[in-house]
Amino acid sequence: MTRSAVATERVDRAIALMRAYAERTGVTGSSTGRRYLWTDAFAVCNFLGLGAATDDAALSTLALEDAHREQATWRAHEDINDVMLATALAPDGFLVRRG
Numbered sequence: 291m292t293r294s295a296v297a298t299e300r301v302d303r304a305i306a307l308m309r310a311y312a313e314r315t316g317v318t319g320s321s322t323g324r325r326y327l328w329t330d331a332f333a334v335c336n337f338l339g340l341g342a343a344t345d346d347a348a349l350s351t352l353a354l355e356d357a358h359r360e361q362a363t364w365r366a367h368e369d370i371n372d373v374m375l376a377t378a379l380a381p382d383g384f385l386v387r388r389g
Contacts, residue, residue, distance in 0.1 A: 301343060308336050308349070317355050330361060331374050 311333060313319040334353045341350030353375075359365070 301340065304336070305340055305344070305346075305349065308333065308340060308352075312337075312352055312355075317352060331371055334375055 309318075311317070314321055315324070316322050317333075337349050337353035341347060341353070359368075359371070
């Protein structure tokens with residue numbers, strides 16, 4: 291298997307895992323599964339990254355679902371979560387070393 295085939299396979303697997311997470315936790319489904327602060331924060335970053343890597347706007351849209359920010363765990367740490375979300379939305383503006 292070539293390197294690009296392995297990378298594609300890994301991205302496809304990551305997408306499948308994240309879509310299952312979204313369904314299981316109520317981001318896209320009707321389930322009210324348990325939600326955790328850091329899991330949601332990483333999920334937002336994963337959806338944005340996978341959306342950008344695959345040019346799949348639907349994945350990026352999942353990162354911005356209100357279901358993430360309506361959770362008590364998100365609201366309890368809203369400041370840091372909003373900062374992480376802003377960083378994930380515009381990484382070049384925050385993570386580039388200048389000078």
